[in-house]
């Protein structure tokens with residue numbers, strides 16, 4: 001069955017999750033009826049990438065365009081590709097062999113498979129979002145809400161923007177933004193989050209391993225490293241902030257906070273790598289807010305053009321919304337006003353939110369560039385620019401847009417602003433790109449197994465062939481009972497397919513991916529958060545940053561194409577000192593390239609390494625894979641080979657010495 005057919009077959013009525021009309025035979029073509037096969041170079045999807053529209057005043061020294069050729073569109077970004085979709089088709093690929101396995105051709109350019117679904121009346125050539133009824137509020141991100149109505153454009157009808165279903169975070173991203181000027185309007189207005197104090201400060205408990213953070217090694221490299229702070233009191237943040245921190249239930253700093261907060265307070269640029277779920281968001285928000293308060297920020301008032309002091313960008317809509325909620329929490333009771341804007345929502349809504357006042361703007365890249373292009377945001381006052389999931393923000397998908405951002409008229413030069421980058425992974429080539437955004441004397445904070453997996457996650461890798469995966473999935477889910485579980489798959493269509501399949505197996509499941517309307521995505525996340533659907537099938541759009549209470553289990557039904565993506569995915573569990581489990585289905589046919597990095601990740605995290613995996617790893621040559629920085633405790637290291645500064649290597653909680661790190665030399669492998 002072809003990829004397009006998946007799309008057709010999965011169109012089923014939708015309640016809050018799936019109520020599938022599952023006709024197994026129609027899906028079946030493989031030995032056991034499983035029609036999907038996997039390609040080694042999977043893609044994933046992310047959000048808000050570059051807008052299609054070129055702002056005349058923007059220039060980018062990145063390669064022109066968006067590298068669409070071999071990059072698969074990201075989630076929101078798929079929109080820009082959909083504009084080319086008029087000629088695309090669906091239903092033409094009935095041959096089962098052509099299904100997922102044919103992705104190599106699709107990766108080179110999706111056009112041939114791109115799913116204009118228009119023939120079925122389920123999507124327009126432009127975007128899924130135009131189908132959004134928009135004004136309907138689901139409350140998806142914040143809690144339970146009423147079920148989405150079924151029917152085209154609402155429920156499990158997944159109008160495809162790219163149509164290929166390949167999750168293509170590599171290509172242009174949020175063309176959706178440009179629809180605001182070029183295409184049909186998106187009318188979805190996300191629900192306002194609850195305003196009551198209890199909701200604002202709702203939080204989950206730190207886990208039994210929270211105190212173990214104290215023994216994690218931390219390396220800070222660069223010149224004149226400010227000493228770490230050991231307590232919130234020592235950080236000397238302003239009183240309101242301190243009170244908000246207490247209300248949020250934070251009593252103790254995490255290592256990344258201990259080392260990053262003083263760096264930001266001292267006005268330094270920062271690149272910080274720390275394991276998933278270890279509190280990076282507060283590590284940048286708290287000192288920024290403290291600085292803003294210290295500098296006597298004025299309350300912003302209603303104006304058509306707002307000039308925020310801080311801009312925070314993140315790759316996905318759900319993540320930026322989460323960051324916004326944190327910003328709102330910590331700035332509670334201050335005159336700082338945080339605003340969030342992201343794609344898939346009504347542009348006018350974003351404009352109205354901003355016009356009411358905006359000190360801290362949380363945005364996905366596409367919507368940000370559009371709003372700047374519309375002159376609703378001026379950049380002259382920007383003092384802080386934060387790239388969360390910075391490696392993702394600087395890669396080929398979003399990098400061009402970020403370059404445009406820093407080249408925008410009015411944007412203070414890097415000397416005039418503070419630039420902060422955070423991620424759990426930071427590949428060397430991306431660190432080099434980051435130099436253009438950062439002052440030369442930026443500091444690099446590396447916490448523990450950066451780029452490595454969080455040790456609070458128990459990792460299991462099972463050898464499972466493509467055709468046995470569904471059965472194994474059901475078996476695994478049955479054994480975990482009601483545990484909240486995220487199941488990662490490679491493509492959007494497969495996400496639909498697996499979610500439908502699980503529902504048919506009476507496992508309450510929902511899904512999130514870039515071909516779902518924003519309203520549906522928010523509803524899915526809400527249903528998962530509140531436990532109504534304890535299983536969330538997701539593409540890589542949900543791999544990064546999402547902080548959902550009680551996710552005990554991550555299943556990689558399909559392994560991602562890169563090890564960094566694996567690290568982010570499994571980091572959805574085992575957060576903030578809690579423990580979690582990750583089970584990955586390793587298909588030797590398609591995942592061999594991951595064997596070596598997986599062995600390294602597993603051994604670094606003191607996990608059992610299956611003998612069969614080691615064998616595959618030893619027998620597989622992976623170009624460019626050196627096993628990481630050998631003998632270094634840090635899986636990701638500061639790549640500034642020639643920096644003359646000192647480095648501090650400490651366990652969190654001890655004051656920084658200025659001794660060079662002996663591991664540095666090995667780090668340059």
Ligand SMILES: Nc1ncnc2c1ncn2[C@@H]1O[C@H](COP(=O)(O)OP(=O)(O)OP(=O)(O)O)[C@@H](O)[C@H]1O
Nearest residue numbers: 250252253254276277278279280281424545547576
């Ligand atoms: N000092 C602290 N005390 C208690 N809880 C904290 C503290 N710092 C952060 N948290 C909580 O820990 C959770 C994870 O934090 P956060 O989402 O910032 O992690 P992260 O490092 O950004 O993860 P990821 O790499 O997945 O994006 C959040 O629920 C946050 O509120």
